[in-house]
Amino acid sequence: MVLAAGGCASAGKTSGPAEPASPAKAPPRTAASSAADTPQSAGPDADFQSSYRDFQALARKRVEAMQTQLQTRNQPGEGVAPPRPIPEPQAGYQQFRAYGTERAIDVAEAFFKGRYNRSRARLPENVEKWRSQPDIGNPGPDLANFPNSAFTLPAGRAYVEFVPFTYYGTSQSSPAQYNTEFLLRYGLTDDIELRLFGNGVAWQGGSNSAWGFSPIAFDTKINIWLEKPDYFLPALGIEAYIQTQWLGSAPFDSGTQPSISFNFDQSLPFDIDLEYNLGATRTQQMPGQNEWEFVFQWALQRDLFDKDFAAFIHGYYNATTLPRLPSSQAPVTDDLTQDAVGAGLIWTVNSRFAMWAQSSAGTTRNSPSLISSLGLALAF
Numbered sequence: 001m002v003l004a005a006g007g008c009a010s011a012g013k014t015s016g017p018a019e020p021a022s023p024a025k026a027p028p029r030t031a032a033s034s035a036a037d038t039p040q041s042a043g044p045d046a047d048f049q050s051s052y053r054d055f056q057a058l059a060r061k062r063v064e065a066m067q068t069q070l071q072t073r074n075q076p077g078e079g080v081a082p083p084r085p086i087p088e089p090q091a092g093y094q095q096f097r098a099y100g101t102e103r104a105i106d107v108a109e110a111f112f113k114g115r116y117n118r119s120r121a122r123l124p125e126n127v128e129k130w131r132s133q134p135d136i137g138n139p140g141p142d143l144a145n146f147p148n149s150a151f152t153l154p155a156g157r158a159y160v161e162f163v164p165f166t167y168y169g170t171s172q173s174s175p176a177q178y179n180t181e182f183l184l185r186y187g188l189t190d191d192i193e194l195r196l197f198g199n200g201v202a203w204q205g206g207s208n209s210a211w212g213f214s215p216i217a218f219d220t221k222i223n224i225w226l227e228k229p230d231y232f233l234p235a236l237g238i239e240a241y242i243q244t245q246w247l248g249s250a251p252f253d254s255g256t257q258p259s260i261s262f263n264f265d266q267s268l269p270f271d272i273d274l275e276y277n278l279g280a281t282r283t284q285q286m287p288g289q290n291e292w293e294f295v296f297q298w299a300l301q302r303d304l305f306d307k308d309f310a311a312f313i314h315g316y317y318n319a320t321t322l323p324r325l326p327s328s329q330a331p332v333t334d335d336l337t338q339d340a341v342g343a344g345l346i347w348t349v350n351s352r353f354a355m356w357a358q359s360s361a362g363t364t365r366n367s368p369s370l371i372s373s374l375g376l377a378l379a380f
Contacts, residue, residue: 118151118265119226119235122190130154131190134379136354137307141377143183144346144356145314147277147297148321150237150263152223153187160184161377166199166324169369171362173336174326175206179214181324181375195219197241197322204251204326212249217241217323227265234266234274243323254284254327261295261321273301277321284327285336295319301346308348315341315360326368338367352379 118138121130130138131154139151143161153159163181170176180200188194199214219241227235243257261279268274276298285291299314317339319325328336342360349355353376360371 118149122226127190131156133351135351136377136379137348137351141346141354141356141375142185142322143181143373143375143377144354145275145299145301145312145344145358146316146320146340146360147275147299147314148221148237148239148261148263149275150223150235150265152191152193152221152237153185155187155189157187158185158380159377160380161375163373163375165375166371166373168326168371169362170205171338171368172365173328174366174368175204175209176368177205177326178203179324181373183322191223193221193223195221195241198247199252199324202249202252208251210249210251212252213247214252215243215245215248215254217243219322221263227267229267232266234264237263237265239263239277239279239321241322252327254323255290257282257284257290257323259295259321259323263321268300271302275299275301279321281319281323283319293318295321297321310346310348311343312346312358313341313343314358315339328366336366337364339363340367340371342371353377 118140120126121135121138134157136159139149139153141159141161142148143163161183163179166179166181168174168177168179179202182198182200184196186194195218196216197219198216202212202214204210204212219239221237221239224236224238225233227233238260240260241258243254243259245253245256259279259281261277261281263277264275266274277296279295280292281295282290282292294317296317297315297320299312301310301312303310318337325338340360340362342358344356344358346354346356355374355376357374358372362368362371
């Protein structure tokens with residue numbers, strides 16, 4: 001039975017299809033084996049990977065050949081400049097962005113030209129230059145027009161402003177008057193300015209004409225903040241004075257009078273500078289009667305031919321920022337409101353010296369019929 005079973009098994013193997021012999025076990029691969037020796041599995045993916053590797057190898061060889069050719073062609077001493085690198089797209093974008101930023105700065109400076117330079121001078125990167133060099137144009141003379149600026153002198157700097165000719169015409173409530181106004185300014189700090197003002201030697205016309213000396217006024221100005229053009233916010237300063245009776249002759253003594261004002265400076269389009277003051281002043285409306293009144297002064301200024309020559313128009317309501325107007329001499333029962341409007345020129349000769357002239361006309365019967373002045377200022 002055993003032999004029969006063996007014979008049947010042998011016969012079964014012989015009658016079936018022949019099986020391939022088992023392959024010999026391959027020896028283990030080492031780390032030093034190259035990728036080229038790795039057997040590839042059959043199929044389309046294997047053919048694609050093999051072709052892609054061949055393409056990469058060919059591309060590398062071509063790039064190396066081109067680099068070698070360029071290096072050989074542009075060897076030093078042959079007088080041929082090396083090829084300029086091709087800028088990347090990001091580099092081109094950065095150049096375009098830098099140009100756009102530069103143009104935007106130019107447009108902004110043109111828009112905020114003028115008194116914004118007075119704010120720019122006080123920025124941290126410019127403040128040392130502003131302190132070290134006298135500049136009659138920054139912040140500029142205050143007696144040139146009716147309002148006063150919001151800006152102060154640098155610490156340790158001084159201005160002397162002198163108006164040897166100031167004429168006020170007659171009005172219903174006051175005679176003609178001639179003054180020699182002066183203003184002494186000193187920067188106690190960068191933001192606090194001490195000031196001394198007076199109408200100087202004065203002449204008063206009318207039936208009781210007289211010569212004499214006007215009393216002095218102690219004044220101070222504080223810069224609160226600089227102009228912020230991004231928010232169209234003007235520069236702000238606060239000014240306060242007290243007019244005394246010191247050194248004053250009787251015809252020009254109008255008593256002790258205080259005043260306070262908020263001074264604003266703002267840059268407008270077309271290189272125009274706007275300066276305006278709002279405040280309250282106590283004045284002598286008639287002998288022995290003092291009254292508080294709202295006061296407003298304004299000026300618009302623009303350079304004409306260059307930055308050293310400018311024209312302005314200005315005006316005031318009720319009173320000027322400083323006590324420059326003649327006091328009322330005649331008792332009247334109607335409103336004593338004063339208004340005036342006029343124009344003038346400022347010439348900045350150099351960084352230390354400036355001159356100006358202005359002429360204005362009163363618009364009410366209690367305003368001086370004519371207000372004309374010629375002055376100069378020195379910076380130290």
